[in-house]
Amino acid sequence: MILNKTIEQWQNEFPQLGDMMEYRETLWLNDNQAAADSVLPELILSEDDILSAEARLKRFAPYIAHVFPETADSAGIIESPLTELTRIQESFKEIVGKKINGSFYLKEDNKLPISGSVKARGGIYEVLAFAESLALAAGLITEDDDYKKFAGPDFKNHFSQYSLVCGSTGNLGLSIGIMGAELGFKVLIHMSDDAKQWKKDMLRSKGVTVVEHSDDYSKAVEQGRADSLKDAKSYFIDDENSKTLFLGYAVAAIRLKAQLQEQNIAVDKNHPLNVYLPCGVGGGPGGIAFGLKVVFGDNVNCYFAEPTHSPCMTLGMMTDYHDKISVQDFGIDNVTAADGLAVGRASGFVGQLLAKLISGSYTVSDENLFKMLAVMYDEENIKLEPSSLAGVIGPAATHSKGTHLAWSTGGDMVPEEVYKEYYLKGKNLI
Known part of the structure; x- marks a missing residue:
């Protein structure tokens, strides 16, 4: 029994669940979608919140350019x-049997x-937001200062008292x-057991403690989360529920609008934009x-x-039970090569916020994923990890x-x- 219903009852209520349990590729379209201008005013976050996040990133831009030279050009x-x-x-068309229209x-x-x-x-935005809050509270900086100051020893000494903690697939x-x-x-x-070894190694090379x-x-x-709560100077970055993290992602929309305009790509009623977002717990794609x-x-x-083996957001939004159920409840194993998407239980915060805004999921x-990875390199000379091909x-x-x-x-x-x-795995599958 899952929430007082048998598997058969679940399948009768949500017929696509049977395909999902058999790991078949599935499309779910959102019957509850409503007009954006009627939904957005009712939400706990707004355009002002996104603009505030964008402004914070602009304040930190001189610091970022200073400590990460690869960002100097931007x-x-x-x-x-x-x-x-x-x-x-x-x-x-050869791989998926369908032509792209548009x-x-x-x-x-x-x-x-x-x-x-x-x-x-x-991730970077929430770290910066936390650092700014500490620096302002300590009187180390004002919002009108040059944020290159964050590279100074006083700031590093102050921040060294604090710990950042998160759970991650990589x-x-x-x-x-x-x-x-x-x-x-x-x-x-x-790090969960599906996190790739090279990601753990890279973190350790930066002096980060990785708990496997x-x-x-x-x-x-x-x-x-439990470990972080034990330490007053520990700050937990919560991929499932963080509004700060969510807003860091949301800023991308403002940037994309400018890029579309630069390339003369129209987005209007006659030229809809369809955006496909690889989804794990939901924070990034949701934001x-x-x-x-x-x-x-x-x-x-x-x-x-x-991934067919980790359809937590599809399951949560289709049933409207969000984080109250997991893919494992239905015998779906949550084992996929797409490590960033290997999540069994979706964010309830994201699912409920977007319940009337998202068009669907698949x-x-x-x-x-592997076939398209090889094709993307062969045809477009672009290297992506498996998650990206979703x-x-x-x-x-x-x-x-x-x-x-x-x-x-x-x-x-x-x-x-x-x-x-x-790449070789993808070529062999093709």
């Missing part, structure tokens, strides 16, 4: 390119500076670890989707993309019309020998 703004995919269409773009968060993944948005931990260590914090990352768990993401988060709905309203359709097999399947999975935009989650930090294994 004056310390951490942003990724918007790239049109022009050669992938034919191979795409132009196709990739938001290359695999190329985000500092930590090479979408998590550089939320990329969030990298973002928090790299940024936190640079500022002088002690950083403790609880022989269990999944939810348990790593639970342990991290981006929220921002997109604030910026573009009903002219954007946002879809979550998940699932992708690991086999198709979004690339979007145009075929949803049959949407308009402009298509797949959001990449990571790839550039993957060691060459690891990427070669991914």
